Amino acid sequence: MATQAADQCEAAVKSENPEAVVVRFAGDSGDGMQLTGGQFTLSTALAGNDLATFPDFPAEIRAPQGTLFGVSAFQINFGSTAIETAGDAPDVLVAMNPAALKVNLAALKPGGLIIADTGEFTKRNLDKAHYDANPLEDDSLAQYQLLAFDISAHTVEAVKPFGLGNKDALRCKNMWTLGLALWMFDRDRKPLQEWLKQKFAKAPDIADANIAALDAGHAYGETAELSGPLKQVHVDPVATEPGMYRTITGAEAVSLGLVAGAQLAELPMFFGGYPITPASAILHHLARLKEFGVTTFQAEDEIAAICSAIGASWAGQLGVTSSSGPGIALKTEAIGLGIMTELPLVIVNSQRGGPSTGLPTKTEQSDLYQAVYGRNGDAPMPVIAARSPADAFECAIEACRIAVEYMTPVMLLTDGYIANAAEPWKVPDPASFPAFPARFLTEKNATDADGNPQLLPYKRDAKGARPWIKPGTPDLMHRIGGIEKDSQTGNISYDPANHQLMTDLRKQKIEGIAVPPQDIALGEGAGKLAVVGWGSTFGPIHQAVRRARRKGLEVSHIHVRHIWPMPANLGELLKGFDKVLVPEMNTGQFKTVLRDQFLVDAQPLTKTSGQPFKIAELEAAIEEALA
Amino acid sequence: MNDMTPVQTTLKDWETDQEVRWCPGCGDYAILKAVQRTLPQIGADPSKTVFISGIGCSSRFPYYMETYGFHTIHGRAPAFATGAKLANPELDVWLVTGDGDGLSIGGNHLMHVLRRNVNMQIMLFNNEIYGLTKGQFSPTSREGTRSPSTPYGSFDHPAKPAAFALGAGARFVGRGFDVSKHLPDVFKAAHAHQGAAFIEIFQNCIVYNKDVFNDFAAPKGAEDRQLWLADGEPMLFAKGTKGIALDRDALALKVVDVEGDDWQSAGVLVHDVTNRSVAHMLVELPFGPFPMALGVLYDDPAPTFEAGVAAEHDRAVEGKENNLAKLLAKGQTWTVSGTAQDPV
Ligand code: SF4
Numbered sequence: 001m002a003t004q005a006a007d008q009c010e011a012a013v014k015s016e017n018p019e020a021v022v023v024r025f026a027g028d029s030g031d032g033m034q035l036t037g038g039q040f041t042l043s044t045a046l047a048g049n050d051l052a053t054f055p056d057f058p059a060e061i062r063a064p065q066g067t068l069f070g071v072s073a074f075q076i077n078f079g080s081t082a083i084e085t086a087g088d089a090p091d092v093l094v095a096m097n098p099a100a101l102k103v104n105l106a107a108l109k110p111g112g113l114i115i116a117d118t119g120e121f122t123k124r125n126l127d128k129a130h131y132d133a134n135p136l137e138d139d140s141l142a143q144y145q146l147l148a149f150d151i152s153a154h155t156v157e158a159v160k161p162f163g164l165g166n167k168d169a170l171r172c173k174n175m176w177t178l179g180l181a182l183w184m185f186d187r188d189r190k191p192l193q194e195w196l197k198q199k200f201a202k203a204p205d206i207a208d209a210n211i212a213a214l215d216a217g218h219a220y221g222e223t224a225e226l227s228g229p230l231k232q233v234h235v236d237p238v239a240t241e242p243g244m245y246r247t248i249t250g251a252e253a254v255s256l257g258l259v260a261g262a263q264l265a266e267l268p269m270f271f272g273g274y275p276i277t278p279a280s281a282i283l284h285h286l287a288r289l290k291e292f293g294v295t296t297f298q299a300e301d302e303i304a305a306i307c308s309a310i311g312a313s314w315a316g317q318l319g320v321t322s323s324s325g326p327g328i329a330l331k332t333e334a335i336g337l338g339i340m341t342e343l344p345l346v347i348v349n350s351q352r353g354g355p356s357t358g359l360p361t362k363t364e365q366s367d368l369y370q371a372v373y374g375r376n377g378d379a380p381m382p383v384i385a386a387r388s389p390a391d392a393f394e395c396a397i398e399a400c401r402i403a404v405e406y407m408t409p410v411m412l413l414t415d416g417y418i419a420n421a422a423e424p425w426k427v428p429d430p431a432s433f434p435a436f437p438a439r440f441l442t443e444k445n446a447t448d449a450d451g452n453p454q455l456l457p458y459k460r461d462a463k464g465a466r467p468w469i470k471p472g473t474p475d476l477m478h479r480i481g482g483i484e485k486d487s488q489t490g491n492i493s494y495d496p497a498n499h500q501l502m503t504d505l506r507k508q509k510i511e512g513i514a515v516p517p518q519d520i521a522l523g524e525g526a527g528k529l530a531v532v533g534w535g536s537t538f539g540p541i542h543q544a545v546r547r548a549r550r551k552g553l554e555v556s557h558i559h560v561r562h563i564w565p566m567p568a569n570l571g572e573l574l575k576g577f578d579k580v581l582v583p584e585m586n587t588g589q590f591k592t593v594l595r596d597q598f599l600v601d602a603q604p605l606t607k608t609s610g611q612p613f614k615i616a617e618l619e620a621a622i623e624e625a626l627a
Numbered sequence: 628m629n630d631m632t633p634v635q636t637t638l639k640d641w642e643t644d645q646e647v648r649w650c651p652g653c654g655d656y657a658i659l660k661a662v663q664r665t666l667p668q669i670g671a672d673p674s675k676t677v678f679i680s681g682i683g684c685s686s687r688f689p690y691y692m693e694t695y696g697f698h699t700i701h702g703r704a705p706a707f708a709t710g711a712k713l714a715n716p717e718l719d720v721w722l723v724t725g726d727g728d729g730l731s732i733g734g735n736h737l738m739h740v741l742r743r744n745v746n747m748q749i750m751l752f753n754n755e756i757y758g759l760t761k762g763q764f765s766p767t768s769r770e771g772t773r774s775p776s777t778p779y780g781s782f783d784h785p786a787k788p789a790a791f792a793l794g795a796g797a798r799f800v801g802r803g804f805d806v807s808k809h810l811p812d813v814f815k816a817a818h819a820h821q822g823a824a825f826i827e828i829f830q831n832c833i834v835y836n837k838d839v840f841n842d843f844a845a846p847k848g849a850e851d852r853q854l855w856l857a858d859g860e861p862m863l864f865a866k867g868t869k870g871i872a873l874d875r876d877a878l879a880l881k882v883v884d885v886e887g888d889d890w891q892s893a894g895v896l897v898h899d900v901t902n903r904s905v906a907h908m909l910v911e912l913p914f915g916p917f918p919m920a921l922g923v924l925y926d927d928p929a930p931t932f933e934a935g936v937a938a939e940h941d942r943a944v945e946g947k948e949n950n951l952a953k954l955l956a957k958g959q960t961w962t963v964s965g966t967a968q969d970p971v
Contacts, residue, residue: 042959045959260955272710288943315710472695479696480697
């Protein structure tokens with residue numbers, strides 16, 4: 001079938017040489033959309049564009065085919081200027097079936113381009129998507145550009161020589177579509193062909209079929225049939241800092257950062273984990289990095305995961321555990337023990353929609369209270385939040401540093417968006433990070449009244465940290481535990497003055513952690529409005545502030561990495577602004593902490609739909625605040 | 628246990644300067660002494676020995692041992708111990724738990740540490756009550772136990788620790804009681820076993836469940852009520868006048884009388900510590916019709932968890948290098964040259 005509106009495709013992407021384009025691939029969860037998106041991302045990165053992605057997949061593992069809740073989507077925003085978000089509204093929507101169209105249409109820009117596979121718009125699939133009539137054939141899509149043809153049939157035709165069954169042949173559809181997309185955006189097919197050969201090294205037939213589909217999709221774009229109206233779009237490479245780049249997801253960045261952190265601490269790493277969405281990816285990555293001194297342990301539950309990590313820290317390794325909201329809740333009692341026994345530990349929390357099971361595959365920032373306050377007793381703990389996939393690398397190193405230097409559990413906050421999203425990352429030189437080697441006590445550290453050497457397991461150093469004493473060290477036997485301890489000997493103490501002292505010491509130690517001063521992400525250090533964010537809202541806030549500033553508005557962007565303790569200058573900084581706006585994907589948790597700590601009139605801007613902020617939403621809020 | 632160079636110590640070397648805070652007359656004292664007596668005999672090194680516990684009366688144990696000790700949180704000691712053992716397999720790990728700690732709140736962890744076969748000695752002090760929280764019934768309390776939370780008597784079916792352990796996959800199951808002179812022998816056998824060694828120790832909580840084990844632990848008539856098992860020896864009790872035989876029709880154990888020394892013709896079984904089927908019957912033997920089976924019920928080592936972790940590690944790292952710079956640059960990369968531009 002020929003195109004219905006391909007001649008207007010050009011209009012859909014505005015110009016043949018746009019600054020940025022947003023494409024969303026949507027299909028059934030079985031259609032391989034995440035893979036398609038991932039490979040398109042790679043080719044985009046190789047073409048030198050800046051980019052940000054947003055994978056959006058269903059919570060169900062194998063949702064029934066063709067249903068609305070089985071739709072999986074992958075959005076990518078790429079361009080020749082700095083890209084901070086996955087983009088508000090797509091310019092191009094690839095819809096592999098009616099359900100994908102229905103679920104994603106609302107997001108498409110008016111005038112945007114829809115590429116649809118007519119082969120899947122059958123009566124049965126239309127019913128499953130609750131369409132009374134075929135939207136490709138009535139006028140309901142009139143405000144968009146529509147490019148509808150039988151991708152399924154084309155794919156089957158393309159892979160015919162390889163003798164695949166119909167089902168296997170149709171599985172190559174995503175590669176066909178990717179081929180078309182590569183043609184549209186003037187991309188090199190070579191890396192993908194190589195990748196397919198590698199991926200299916202054990203089944204060369206499948207590799208060849210997929211490559212044939214890819215090539216056929218690409219050729220389809222070029223053929224006389226279509227090439228007249230369907231214009232190629234070229235997005236120039238972004239001007240960026242020179243260096244070597246790769247794409248990285250947050251989960252990868254956290255894993256690599258933890259490995260780097262353990263090496264900078266000169267420690268083997270013990271990772272205790274338990275499967276949970278979206279944190280499992282960290283366990284998966286680390287399980288393959290044993291040659292870096294990493295032991296991974298899949299425990300029987302979240303509690304055992306953290307307890308085993310604390311046990312390993314006690315025995316002299318860098319204990320790490322990771323989870324998401326509900327799993328972190330289970331770990332809470334053990335975090336308290338880590339704080340009480342003052343052992344290093346890194347806890348990664350990939351936040352997701354809550355409370356309870358909430359929205360496992362959607363993103364939210366609603367564990368900030370849990371991170372900062374969520375324990376019994378006065379149990380202060382440092383909290384760091386990563387702003388992007390690439391930033392998660394440095395944040396993980398920072399978490400390791402604080403844990404080891406201050407003998408304390410540290411929580412690193414990421415979220416579902418950061419964990420799954422990919423962005424280009426300038427590969428750092430590991431030697432550029434200062435080392436923070438762990439020191440273990442090897443001999444008694446005090447002298448008793450009679451002048452004999454004495455061990456004081458809770459005698460603190462200048463930072464307020466107690467010594468790390470590995471079991472197995474000759475003559476330093478001692479006992480620790482969750483009961484309040486004497487401030488020097490560590491023996492059980494119920495003495496009221498001692499508990500007061502220990503509570504104060506624990507608090508002072510955390511408050512005294514050296515964190516870098518707060519910088520300004522964009523704009524001046526004082527003025528009418530500061531937009532203060534933390535975590536994965538960085539991208540949309542940054543873009544919104546940039547756009548507002550272009551319009552002449554007096555607004556700055558401040559993005560806080562160190563949630564607890566906060567940078568010492570943050571309070572003064574905020575007081576230099578007439579207004580403070582705090583956008584966050586929760587009901588206003590950081591806003592409350594800022595108010596509490598600095599008595600500033602921080603105003604919340606909240607969103608808990610499971611979707612990241614759109615730039616436009618934030619821009620509107622900035623304009624309103626300054627109106 | 629681990630292979631280790633024996634170290635010369637005396638009982639005194641294993642005592643701490645901490646005041647022991649159990650109730651006077653508590654069975655825990657006797658167990659503490661039995662452990663402190665055992666360790667010098669096996670040549671244990673205090674600086675490589677660790678005691679890890681959960682929460683409860685028994686879990687105060689580490690504070691009284693001059694070793695490394697970790698008093699953790701309720702029920703989770705097996706998880707801490709697993710992490711510590713994986714981090715440093717040279718540590719000789721002793722785990723101390725109770726019936727509430729190990730079978731109620733921590734049942735899950737106990738199951739998994741046994742199934743994984745992490746190399747350590749696990750002492751479960753079974754006093755059939757919650758002592759530290761002042762006397763509530765526990766998962767091992769007998770039906771009808773009156774306690775503050777069961778004023779009309781409990782009606783749950785009690786858990787059987789040794790049967791639980793064996794069912795979870797334990798490769799060593801031993802049993803003793805606090806004041807028994809044989810307890811150090813059970814500890815020694817457990818320590819000699821490579822892998823998770825589970826020891827159920829009946830312990831008298833004289834405040835909340837006084838003398839609940841007297842029916843078999845009391846010295847008077849003990850011969851008739853205790854079956855001390857020894858590998859390769861016939862299962863005899865009551866001064867050799869009775870024995871345990873197999874009822875082949877019922878596929879169950881039965882008590883038989885022994886005439887003179889002729890236990891063979893009475894069909895008395897010879898204890899084989901590696902026989903898992905018989906072990907299953909021994910841990911299920913109802914006390915009353917049968918004596919209490921004590922000593923080493925089962926001992927048949929299997930590969931340990933930490934050995935598996937080490938072997939997997941060796942296989943996985945073979946031919947790979949620990950090169951962080953290479954790792955960071957893994958996958959498809961591209962290079963941007965030219966001058967940097969401020970994107971703002
Ligand atoms: S309450 Fe019972 S178990 Fe606890 S110390 Fe006292 S006697 Fe021993």
